[in-house]
Amino acid sequence: MKSKKFYVTTPIYYPNDIPHIGHAYTTIAADVLSRWNSLKGNDVFFLVGTDEHAKKVYLAAEKKNIAVKKFVDGLAKDFKIAWEKLNIKYDRFIRTTDKGHIVNVLDILGKTYKKGDIYKGVYEGYYCVGCEAYYTEKDLENGCCLIHKTKAELMKEDSYFFKLSKYQKKLLSLYEKNPDFISPKNRKNEIINRVKEGLKDLSISRKDYGWGIKLPFDKSHVAYVWYDALTNYHTATREKGKEKYWPADVHLVGKDILWFHSVIWPAMLLSAGIKLPKKVFAHGWWTFNKEKISKSRGKVINVDELISIAGVDSARYFLFRSTPFGDDGDFSEKALIERYNNELADKLGNLVSRVSTLAEKYGVEKTENKLLKELNLKKIEKLFELYEFDKVLNEIFSFVDICNEHIQNKKPWETKDKKVLYELSDSIKAIAILLWPFIPETSEKIAKQFGFKVGKNTLGELSKPLKVKKIKKGKILFRKIK
Numbered sequence: 280m281k282s283k284k285f286y287v288t289t290p291i292y293y294p295n296d297i298p299h300i301g302h303a304y305t306t307i308a309a310d311v312l313s314r315w316n317s318l319k320g321n322d323v324f325f326l327v328g329t330d331e332h333a334k335k336v337y338l339a340a341e342k343k344n345i346a347v348k349k350f351v352d353g354l355a356k357d358f359k360i361a362w363e364k365l366n367i368k369y370d371r372f373i374r375t376t377d378k379g380h381i382v383n384v385l386d387i388l389g390k391t392y393k394k395g396d397i398y399k400g401v402y403e404g405y406y407c408v409g410c411e412a413y414y415t416e417k418d419l420e421n422g423c424c425l426i427h428k429t430k431a432e433l434m435k436e437d438s439y440f441f442k443l444s445k446y447q448k449k450l451l452s453l454y455e456k457n458p459d460f461i462s463p464k465n466r467k468n469e470i471i472n473r474v475k476e477g478l479k480d481l482s483i484s485r486k487d488y489g490w491g492i493k494l495p496f497d498k499s500h501v502a503y504v505w506y507d508a509l510t511n512y513h514t515a516t517r518e519k520g521k522e523k524y525w526p527a528d529v530h531l532v533g534k535d536i537l538w539f540h541s542v543i544w545p546a547m548l549l550s551a552g553i554k555l556p557k558k559v560f561a562h563g564w565w566t567f568n569k570e571k572i573s574k575s576r577g578k579v580i581n582v583d584e585l586i587s588i589a590g591v592d593s594a595r596y597f598l599f600r601s602t603p604f605g606d607d608g609d610f611s612e613k614a615l616i617e618r619y620n621n622e623l624a625d626k627l628g629n630l631v632s633r634v635s636t637l638a639e640k641y642g643v644e645k646t647e648n649k650l651l652k653e654l655n656l657k658k659i660e661k662l663f664e665l666y667e668f669d670k671v672l673n674e675i676f677s678f679v680d681i682c683n684e685h686i687q688n689k690k691p692w693e694t695k696d697k698k699v700l701y702e703l704s705d706s707i708k709a710i711a712i713l714l715w716p717f718i719p720e721t722s723e724k725i726a727k728q729f730g731f732k733v734g735k736n737t738l739g740e741l742s743k744p745l746k747v748k749k750i751k752k753g754k755i756l757f758r759k760i761k
């Protein structure tokens with residue numbers, strides 16, 4: 280059977296500083312989805328990258344007195360290192376300074392210009408460099424942007440505009456015909472209401488300030504960074520052998536950048552005559568001990584700090600276990616350690632340790648695994664489709680509880696019952712396979728101990744009984760933290 284393609288993207292991040300928990304969150308989510316699809320045997324393409332032609336990137340380089348290209352080269356590397364540390368298995372890391380990307384931006388601009396959707400005017404209004412977004416006075420509070428709390432700059436300059444207003448009706452019809460195009464629902468409704476209020480044409484160029492992609496029809500202007508950046512998702516599929524992945528199956532984004540992805544991006548594609556992505560999912564924001572994560576106030580958890588609390592898998596686990604993916608969540612070291620101790624160490628770690636120790640000692644004997652009937656795979660599949668990762672983990676951990684109760688009731692350390700140990704080992708196989716998207720390193724360790732495979736195309740192994748092999752005790756998976 281031909282496998283189904285699945286193309287997932289993360290936002291491409293500004294390389295103006297090292298990656299933090301917010302960047303890690305979307306990227307791990309995309310890795311979870313990518314691995315889940317890979318488990319099912321789908322043909323996955325997973326894109327990450329950096330958004331380099333931003334004014335704030337240029338200013339950050341200037342502040343450090345480093346040539347901007349050299350500056351972004353260094354930070355792009357930092358992002359790659361961070362993703363490697365977090366066990367993110369992406370297929371392509373795109374940079375907006377890549378040659379192929381520039382060609383694609385020029386192409387799309389050219390098509391839109393030819394269509395008559397770009398005209399020259401004067402932009403007069405505010406611009407927040409933090410958001411890299413245009414604002415009107417009513418969007419601001421005392422002249423400050425609501426997200427960054429910094430003064431927006433007042434601008435007046437010649438600019439090229441994209442006829443966004445022309446696409447209002449088409450966008451509304453897109454949302455109506457594809458009710459899942461924007462998720463979750465509450466955020467979708469906000470977007471639809473704003474689009475219904477009317478769309479203003481979008482300034483898509485700035486006077487060349489020495490950084491950015493020059494417009495093909497006026498070299499004294501550079502493309503607006505969002506126009507340039509959004510195009511990356513399409514660029515990656517113009518590369519050899521990757522054409523089959525367009526349109527994207529899902530763009531994962533934070534709630535703050537949903538407007539760009541669900542309004543501006545589809546309008547750009549409609550204008551250029553390119554197929555539209557299937558879905559945009561916006562997740563919530565993390566606070567840190569209930570306070571906004573902010574660079575200026577020094578409350579940033581970078582990737583190394585995140586990992587140092589209790590390791591990579593526990594960070595990956597915590598981010599999806601404690602908060603529904605679409606909601607805001609509060610991050611605290613204490614909460615992470617509690618979940619690590621109570622769930623990963625006490626529940627999963629103990630189960631694996633007890634069963635593998637006894638199985639190594641007494642062996643296992645193949646039998647029908649009746650315990651497996653308690654695992655609701657259909658429900659888990661459905662929850663994955665709905666991006667309800669917290670509930671997926673809830674289901675899997677309910678099954679871990681069932682297995683722990685089973686071992687407690689059957690007392691195989693007294694009975695030496697090899698069939699009970701087989702049922703438990705086979706159940707651990709199912710648990711490890713289903714947890715692979717979230718905690719891949721742990722799943723792979725368990726698979727080694729019990730002699731089965733996890734990873735690409737192994738979801739089907741759930742319905743196949745575990746092959747009887749020598750089971751090994753192994754090292755403690757999660758050492759409790761005081």
Ligand code: MSP
Binds near residue numbers: 290
């Ligand atoms: N470069 C743009 C994206 C262009 S995509 C075509 C950008 N970059 S960013 O570096 O600012 O990254 C922002 C991403 O990180 C957003 O998805 C945002 O929601 C996410 N987060 C930043 N802080 C966050 C939290 N505190 N919590 C969760 N995610 C947050 O925007």
